[in-house]
Amino acid sequence: MKTCLACNTDAHSDEYVECTKCNGIYHYPCLNIHRDNLSPDAISKWQCPMCMSKQRKGDNSARLARPSTPTSQAEISFMNVTRRAAASKPVTAAAPNQNDDFIRRSDLRELLREEMSNILTSHNAELTSTLSKFSEKISNLSTSVEFMSEKFDRITEEFQQQKQEIMTLKNENAGLRTEVDNLNSKLQLIDQLSRASSLELQCVPEKKAENVVQIIKQLGRVVNCPINDHDIHYCSRVAKLNPNSTRPRTIIAKFSSPRMRDSVLSAVVRHNRQHSQDKLNTTDFGFDPEKKSPVFVIESLSHENKQLHAAARQRARELKHKFVWIRAGRIFMRKNESSEAIFIRNSSVLDKL
Template sequence: MQCLGCQLTVIATEALACNICKGIYHYKCVCISSEYYNAHLQQLNKTWQCPSCGNVTSRRKGADGTPVRGVQPTPREIMNVSLLNDLRGGQHDDTTCQADMSCDESLLDLTNTLDNTNVTLPDRSKTSLPPVADLHGTISYNIFSKLLDSKLNACKEEINNSISHATEELRKNFSLTTDAILAEMATLRTHVGTLSQKVDLLEKENISLKLELDSAKKVNAGSDNSALLQDTISTITRIQEDLNERDQQALLNDIEITAVPEFKGESPMHIFVGIASKLGLNLEEHDVVHVGRVGPVHGDGDRLEGAGSVRSRPRPIVVRLARRSVRDQLLKNSRVRRGTTCADLGLPEHQHRPFYVNERLTKTNRILFGKARELKRAQNWRFVWTKDGRVFARKSETSKVHYIRSERDLCRVFEVEPTSDCSK
């Protein structure tokens, strides 16, 4: 059996037969709710009439009183009413839905007119859609398409506005971030420039004092001005010590790694990351400002000829770290794991020897540290070490700690005879 309304197959639990024409319909196609159908099924089977039979009107041709059957609406008209209700956002109620099944010929005229006319729909944001009753229960595909386009255009405009707003917020946030970075960079450049000027000024003062000292020596060569000469020498020594202190402050984030074999084509960064890993620190490349070998090549015999060739006297590796705390932790771990060798660093085949990690010192402090170690061995002192680039010495665990800044301090601390160097 087929439904006369939707032309689809009807099963027994959904069928409703007209008592006049015996036509079969889905109960939902004639706008009867499921609750009403189940509650009044027996009464409907006895008395229900389809819309076509229920809309018969009395129309006469002359004296003939033969009734004329109404025009039955097509399934498309019924579905168009439902589609229009959905587009309006309304709720479809089976108990109140009524299909216009009258034989009014103006309905057919209006349907043909809407199908064949290029209808321009108003903007949904400004006007409302015409009521369903005005369309006499029908809507063409053309109108449906324009309704859908109107809805899609509204959604598109809303999405574009949201994207524009989000883009503007991102642009503002990015501008604020870049402005702050540029301001910090400008401040940093100003600070570096100021420090550079101060260093240049100190160097000029040092040169000027040396010239004055030489001039004073020439003028007072035959006179007894030892006190003035001694004051001048003391002033120069103090200035040199201050300059050395400033240079050492600039190296507080640096370390020096020695006794690591040197190969042609090696990667100092890769070697350092491997060393840090062996010392218990997992560092990334952004933790390192600079890494490389320093110092002159010692003689032609140490020249590297081919890939994998090892230098007999490897140059030290100098590393500048981004943070002071990382440097301190690396030095601490190197003291705990003293004796760690160069094995498993990804280097070519070589003899595995221990490497050493120390603070990087200025040339002056490096010379002082070397001489202090020699005097320590000669006089059986227990301790000579460096901390934050400064040289310290201690005779025993209970004795006083001495801070060594110059050759003169070496002579005083270790109680040795003054030499030409110690007189400075």
């Protein structure tokens, strides 16, 4: 938006003419001219009154210049011409065109005020109706908010109650877990104690129509610990945990007392020490010497202790411990001959090694 230099008010692009020299703008009414009276060519060359007043009135190139030398030495003569003062012409303002259609700013403001008043009056009813609807909606919203607030309070109270109940259930669950762990420990202990009179023979080849009782008696003869029929309460092979394994089924034998079982185990340990280069093997039980393989005699362990024993052997290989053995249903580990024995109570002990 530009400002007219005559009245210092804003002017739109179709209300003013711009000076081609100083770029100043003037309202057509301020210049007392009408836009239709100016051709496009005249508008493109138009100059404001200020710029027009600064132009030279005429060319004075034909006027003789006064010489700098004295008059007596100059070879020229001067003409003394006395000009008659031009008669002053009265300045008359250009009469405005009677066909120009102009309106004063004050009248324009009044017209605008009247038009705005009419518009506001026509829309007053519509605005009142709209505000009434908004007021009703706000009232309904306030009621809904109050309802939701009450419901939220009830939900919060119920949540606190449920939270308290959950905490109680968690505590009860923790107590039950502890009790279950204790019962499992007792059950494993009872299971292991029930095996106090049993031992296992592993890696003994299988034959058709074999007599496992005779195999146990042959064990007693080999290790120099006689075993009679009344010393054996039960003897049989057990099923494999992994059916795809090629290893022979284990023979489990239950003796008349834990003392008898311990005597057999002690005799096996003594035999292996005395025959360190030829420990207990399949040839001692009458199998083919060309297919000679070691035979192991160990205490009978519960399922959980067997898993712990396997994990202990694996951990011993990783840590390069030399000894892992079982004594009275408990598993021990030792790094070498001079180190202390470590009782493997559970898997957490293995994790700490």
